[in-house]
Amino acid sequence: MKPLLNIENLSINYMTNKKDFNIVKDVNIKIDERMKYGIVGESGSGKSLTSLAIMNLLPEVLKIQEGSIELNTDSTKDLANISKKEMRKVRGREISMIFQEPMTALDPLYTIEYQLLEVLKIHKTYSKKEMYKIGVDMLKKVGIARPDQVMKDYPHQLSGGMRQRVMIAMALICQPKLLIADEPTTALDVTIQAQILDLMNELSDLHNTAILMITHDLGVILETCERVAVMYAGQIVEESTVEKIFEEPAHPYTKGLLSSIRSLGNKSEELYSIPGNVPTPDQYQELGCRFATRCPYAMDQCFNQEPLMYQVQDDHLSKCWLHVEEGRANERSSERTRS
């Protein structure tokens, strides 16, 4: 069976009359129906841009340079090459999206009713009464206690958590196949964060909606996702199931990320952080590995040649020269034991 969403070799460039440089490079992601997939990375890693590319919502100066974004629902479409009109039918109906800032993601001048039902008006042909009922039901489903009241409210009358619930209701009201959640809990209080994640999990199971979770927080990934891609400086550096990434991280960057959160829980150890800063796109090396400047294991090769995606185990990819070295070492040692 074809995956629901199949991103192949996606590259995004920043392009103006004066400048042209690469930002996101060679992203490959497969998301099956009902799957919960996570992309984790620091800010500036290209994770959000990848999600905006799926929605065709990249800012004007950013363009898809290469690659395909295949969406398999009733028909097969390449979202990297699609007319605006076709794309509008996908947005909100087949793929919907919720954003980081619930405070600013709603139009301050319209009631929740208007903004919630706007999606339905765009894509479906229900009567007003039916639409209202669907809206109220949806608000109930996202755990809003007085849906009739909230329908009449304006965004500024709701708390951040409530607004994010409304955003989720809005995103799921047309029963899309895929929900993209870009840092949906980052701006919320810690106590509310867990509630919102649970709610998303629950509703995605209920509606058979796949989730693409974009976050900088490995904890969120652990709580919601089945598979995860780790992004660094516009590239996926490691990809596997959540268990494998957490238990047997292969890429030095993933290892660094994990040690930095683990050292948080462990008081005896010094706080670990990866040395240096995330490079900005104009600092990306033409050749070599983009992580090499911060990598404790960097070798000469890492600065001269870009590593390939290496299959470390079944269903576990990592983009690092170390694996090739280890492979050679293993070969040598097995040769030695044989002789």
Place this chain on the structure above:
Amino acid sequence: MKVFVQRLIDDKVGLFGLIGILLVVLLALLAPLIAPYKPDTMFTEHVLEGPSSQFLFGTDEFGRDIFSRIIYGAQVSLQVGLIAVGIGAIGGLILGLISGYFQGKVDQVIMRVMDVFFAFPDILLALTIIAVLGPNLTNTMIAIGIVFMPVFTRLVRSAVMTVKENEYITNAQAIGVRPSLIIVRHITPNIMAPFIVQITLALSGAILTEAALSFLGLGVQPPNPSWGVMLNDARTYMEFAPWTILFPAVAIVMTIFCFNLLGDSLRDLLDPKLKQ
């Protein structure tokens, strides 16, 4: 500062405005050298003549050289602009600083008075003041200066209130620095950006208002070569001597346009919100 100048040069629109203004300033300063004739010399044999090599922009109903009058008119416009805006800006700066810094009752009184001034449309307030003082060059400048004061007061006041919230001001207050010193050392430099933008825009407004008042016969009085006066005088003859009206009109529009171009681009450069 260097970066700022560089960016102004990169911004061609603003640069165009600046060059235009410098040109007008140069014309005004060097008027006696550039202008072929005195602005009030009457060539009685050459009344209402079209542009020629002798009279570049033609002559008016008294046979005066329009080109020379426009150049001397630049002196009047700039003089009114600078002095009127000077009065408005300095007055507004003082009132705004007092109002914004001390707040309380002083602030209440100053702002209520400003509210009253805001209730007059600009030109009407200027007209009334001139009606009282009598129409001439000095009174025109005073009237326009008073009209512009409330805008500056309000601008400075709100800028001061924003800056005042900053921690370093609170600290300075806490360690007992005198208010006058805080105002001069800490607050004034920090409100300069919006203040300078407003000055540029007010200059264009002042030049425009002067021309309008003079056009109505209530500003600069003839035979002073104000562009507004020239336009008004020309209305009678304009159909058979269009040059009498076109050249002064172009002079006014271009000067104000250049000030607005510069003001606009300064606002973009100095507004932190628009920096990317």
Place this chain on the structure above:
Amino acid sequence: MYAYIIRRLLMLVPVLFGVSVVIFFTLRIIPGDVAQTILGTDATKESLAQLRKDFGLDRPVIEQYITWMSGVLMGDFGESMTTGREVLPDILNRFKITFELTILSAILSWIIAIPLGVIAGIKRNTKTDFTVRIVSLLGVSIPNFALATVLILILALTFSYSPPVGYVGFFEDPIRNLQIMLLPSIVLGTAMAGAVMRMTRSSILEILRQDFIRTIRAKGAKERLVIFNHALRNAMIPILTIIGMQIGVLLGGTVIIEQIFSLPGLGQLVLTSINQRDFTVIQGAILFIAFVFVLVNLLVDILYSYLDPRITYK
């Protein structure tokens, strides 16, 4: 809401009181003898004394003010010092013309400026945008009297057209009335059009950067819906601010425009009365204009709350 409007109306009282004080006392510090100015140098001593007595110019200024103000509060603005006619009916009669001129030029300028501003905002940094920006800045930079004279000149030279003279009321002959008012309205509205265009463009740009616009696009909304239902509606709030401020410019501009086009409006009345030093008319007319102006600003404030649910007036 009504409570708010009433409270705001009450707040206008001190402002208008201030206006009346400023205008009245400023006019009284005028140098020279008012009666002499009005009647001319060859007036007899008796007629001068008569005028002073009629208008109470021989009494203390405070007393004069109180007399005037109590009249104003009763709807009696006094009599003209030059014509002897009652001031208020004259003001109201002439205001009809000024009102029509102001409204027409405001509407004309919005019809042109808002769509162009929106287009420039959407097509940022294109040739269209650049053209709109330059045109709007030119609009702000052209003094109305210069535009008026040059337009009249061009129309006369190219079409041998001259603006019709002699005002005709709208209800007497609407078509002729509009013929008369069209050119003055265009001229008067140009500056407002420029200002509104610039504000529309910059607010549309600002709003289009907001997160909620992305949310609406993510819903699959057509660009038309995004622009008109959401971006423009949000942009209307700052646009409204500039409109409120520009109404003052329009009201002031009528003084010049009515003079050039010989329209017997309030602006013309102000100018004539200033030239004749007709104090009762000047102070009455200016107080009236200030009243209209603050009322317009109140209207703008009320419109805010209609547009923006975040603003609640209690």
